[in-house]
Amino acid sequence: MKPAAFFVARRVLPVAAALITAGAARASESAQPTAQPWTPVTLQTALRDLPKGNAAAGQKVHDGMMCASCHGTAGNASTLNWPSVAGQRADYTAKMLLDYRSGLRDEDPRARLMTSIARMMTPQQIADVSAYYASLPKPVAPQAQVALAALLNAAELQRVARLVRKGDPSRLITACASCHGLHGEGKGSTPAIAGQTTDYFIRTMRLYHSGARHNDVYKGMSQFSQRLGDADTVLIARYYASLGTSPQKMTKAD
Ligand code: HEC
Ligand code: HEC
Numbered sequence: 001m002k003p004a005a006f007f008v009a010r011r012v013l014p015v016a017a018a019l020i021t022a023g024a025a026r027a028s029e030s031a032q033p034t035a036q037p038w039t040p041v042t043l044q045t046a047l048r049d050l051p052k053g054n055a056a057a058g059q060k061v062h063d064g065m066m067c068a069s070c071h072g073t074a075g076n077a078s079t080l081n082w083p084s085v086a087g088q089r090a091d092y093t094a095k096m097l098l099d100y101r102s103g104l105r106d107e108d109p110r111a112r113l114m115t116s117i118a119r120m121m122t123p124q125q126i127a128d129v130s131a132y133y134a135s136l137p138k139p140v141a142p143q144a145q146v147a148l149a150a151l152l153n154a155a156e157l158q159r160v161a162r163l164v165r166k167g168d169p170s171r172l173i174t175a176c177a178s179c180h181g182l183h184g185e186g187k188g189s190t191p192a193i194a195g196q197t198t199d200y201f202i203r204t205m206r207l208y209h210s211g212a213r214h215n216d217v218y219k220g221m222s223q224f225s226q227r228l229g230d231a232d233t234v235l236i237a238r239y240y241a242s243l244g245t246s247p248q249k250m251t252k253a254d
Pocket of ligand 2: 083095163164173174175176177178179180189190191193196201204205215216217220221224228236
């Protein structure tokens with residue numbers, strides 16, 4: 001991590017930790033255990049019913065509602081443990097905010113913090129911030145993430161590239177690229193995962209694995225994460241981290 005990023009993280013982390021505790025307490029008071037799972041049709045309808053988003057207004061939401069304090073200026077998270085939101089698909093961001101709001105995404109105290117934040121947002125603010133994130137370039141990998149990804153040796157890179165592009169029929173794993181795109185750019189409400197922070201990526205895959213994160217429509221991610229195993233998950237997280245906007249030339253799979 002660059003010294004500047006380190007100081008930002010040191011200043012923001014204690015504030016965020018307090019917010020997470022407060023948020024968890026507030027959200028558990030108002031938790032709605034009856035949050036309805038999506039069907040493809042109800043999801044499509046909910047996304048269509050949102051007002052049209054405006055990226056410039058979304059930037060004001062990002063700054064004004066303190067999203068920037070955790071997700072970083074311009075959507076690049078200041079710690080590897082929190083998700084970057086830059087370059088994310090508008091439909092996916094909107095879906096997550098709706099999922100946090102309804103309590104459908106409730107895997108841990110961090111998710112419940114987002115629940116209390118999402119409940120303060122109007123549908124217009126949700127649409128605007130989603131348009132803003134979609135207008136930004138892919139996340140810029142923090143230095144530490146670049147170094148991690150660069151540690152992939154030739155054999156690891158070959159293994160990951162195969163899993164990502166071809167999947168593994170023997171373990172019934174579908175190629176990640178078939179849904180998340182060849183460069184991790186996502187599609188529709190399937191998220192962009194290129195440049196995503198490694199620790200968050202690994203954590204969320206483990207939460208799909210345990211079933212604690214269960215907000216996806218087809219439950220596909222819980223199946224893939226269970227079949228993948230932890231070692232491959234870590235390799236894949238490092239691989240995708242390297243596909244963000246990089247300050248230096250990265251190892252390429254091709
Ligand atoms: C105190 C820190 C904090 C603040 C402030 C915050 N977030 Fe988050 N956000 C998080 C964390 C931590 C997660 C990951 C939660 C989890 O694992 O479910 C997250 C998750 C998200 C996600 C899902 C990301 C993904 O890849 O699935 C979106 C979208 C999001 N936040 C948007 C926002 C918006 C918009 C705001 C402001 C209105 C905001 N956040 C404010 C910490 C924060
Ligand atoms: C059949 C399509 C499909 C395939 C194949 C697939 N995914 Fe996903 N993935 C999704 C969808 C849809 C979501 C969003 C689910 C939700 O709404 O929470 C998702 C979510 C994710 C997330 C969470 C992103 C975030 O910001 O929180 C990660 C990480 C991820 N996938 C990694 C992978 C990896 C690694 C593979 C390959 C082993 C893979 N996916 C294969 C459809 C797919």
